Amino acid sequence: MDQNDMDITNMEPPPSPKPSFVRNANLATMKEDYLYHLALDTEHHDLKDMFKDVRFVCFGGSPSRMKAFAFYMVDELKYKMVAGQTLENISRGSDRYVLYKVGPVLSVSHGMGIPSLSILIHEILKLLNHAGCDPGEVIFFRLGTSGGLGLEPGTVVISEAAVDGLLRPYMEVAILGLINQFPAFLCPMLNNELLDVAKSIGCETVLGKTMCTYDFYEGQGRLDGAFCDFTEEDKMNFLKRAHGKGIANIEMESLCFAAMCHRAGVKSAVLCVTLLDRLKGDQISTPHDVMEEWQQRPQRIMSAFIKKKLGISD
Numbered sequence: 001m002d003q004n005d006m007d008i009t010n011m012e013p014p015p016s017p018k019p020s021f022v023r024n025a026n027l028a029t030m031k032e033d034y035l036y037h038l039a040l041d042t043e044h045h046d047l048k049d050m051f052k053d054v055r056f057v058c059f060g061g062s063p064s065r066m067k068a069f070a071f072y073m074v075d076e077l078k079y080k081m082v083a084g085q086t087l088e089n090i091s092r093g094s095d096r097y098v099l100y101k102v103g104p105v106l107s108v109s110h111g112m113g114i115p116s117l118s119i120l121i122h123e124i125l126k127l128l129n130h131a132g133c134d135p136g137e138v139i140f141f142r143l144g145t146s147g148g149l150g151l152e153p154g155t156v157v158i159s160e161a162a163v164d165g166l167l168r169p170y171m172e173v174a175i176l177g178l179i180n181q182f183p184a185f186l187c188p189m190l191n192n193e194l195l196d197v198a199k200s201i202g203c204e205t206v207l208g209k210t211m212c213t214y215d216f217y218e219g220q221g222r223l224d225g226a227f228c229d230f231t232e233e234d235k236m237n238f239l240k241r242a243h244g245k246g247i248a249n250i251e252m253e254s255l256c257f258a259a260m261c262h263r264a265g266v267k268s269a270v271l272c273v274t275l276l277d278r279l280k281g282d283q284i285s286t287p288h289d290v291m292e293e294w295q296q297r298p299q300r301i302m303s304a305f306i307k308k309k310l311g312i313s314d
Contacts, residue, residue, distance in 0.1 A: 020265060140257070142272070207248075
C-alpha cells in the first residue's frame with residue numbers, strides 16, 4: 001500500500017506504557033541537572049518545593065497568550081495571591097519560553113513548530129520528575145489555533161490522534177542515524193470528558209484527527225507562500241482526501257505533543273480552535289476582536305475542566 005493511502009479512519013491507539021516522566025538511566029548518574037531552556041536546575045532551585053503539587057500542564061505557542069491564560073486561571077481558581085505580589089515568569093532567566101504557576105496549574109509557552117516543542121517537553125518531563133509528581137496523576141494539554149477542514153471557523157477540535165504530512169499517525173525521529181517511529185494517539189476517555197465539559201459551557205467542539213506539518217506554507221498546501229510548485233487543483237485534491245480520512249484541522253505541534261506524551265504514558269489532550277476553513281481559502285482575514293474570542297475558547301474549556309476536577313464551583 002502506498003504510504004499516502006494509509007487507512008487512518010478506524011485505527012485503534014496502541015496501549016500506553018506505564019506512566020513515567022523519564023525513561024533514561026543516565027539521569028540517575030548526574031550530580032546536577034540543568035534545564036537550560038527553562039533557566040532552572042537542581043543545584044540552585046528546590047524543584048520539589050516549587051512544583052510538587054502540579055497536576056495540570058497547559059502548553060501554548062504564544063508567550064503572551066500563556067501569560068494571559070495564567071492570569072485568567074488566577075481568577076477562575078479564585079487563587080489567593082499574597083498581598084503586594086503578582087505572577088512572575090519563573091523562566092525569566094531564559095528568553096526561550098515562559099513558565100507560570102497558579103497552584104496546581106502550569107502555563108507554559110512552547111514556541112512554534114515541533115523542534116521548539118520537543119525541547120520544552122523534555123525539560124518539563126524532567127522538571128516534574130525532579131519535583132516528585134505522580135506521572136499517573138498529571139495531565140498535559142496543548143491549547144492552540146489551527147486551520148480547519150470543513151468546519152465553521154471558531155470550532156474547537158479535540159484531537160483523537162495526530163498524523164504527519166503523509167497522513168501517518170506517528171512521529172519519525174532520527175536518532176543516531178536510525179529512524180524511530182513513535183505513535184501519536186491521544187486518550188479517548190480524556191477526550192470524552194473534555195467534550196462533555198465543552199458542551200456544558202456551550203462551546204462548539206468536535207472530535208477529529210489533526211494533521212501536523214513541519215511548515216506553515218507548502219507543508220500545509222498553501223498557495224500564498226514565497227514558493228509554490230503545485231496548483232489550486234492539486235491543493236484541493238489533497239485537502240479533500242485528508243478531510244475524507246477524518247482530518248479535522250491542521251497545525252504544527254500536535255504530532256510531537258501526542259507522540260512524546262504517549263511515550264511517557266502521560267494523559268494528554270490537544271484542543272485547537274479553527275481560525276478558517278482551509279477548503280475555502282488560505283489567508284486569515286477575520287477581525288482581531290473575533291479572533292481573540294475564538295482563541296479563548298480552548299482556555300474556557302480548560303478552565304471548566306480543571307475546576308471540575310478540583311471541585312471548584314463558579
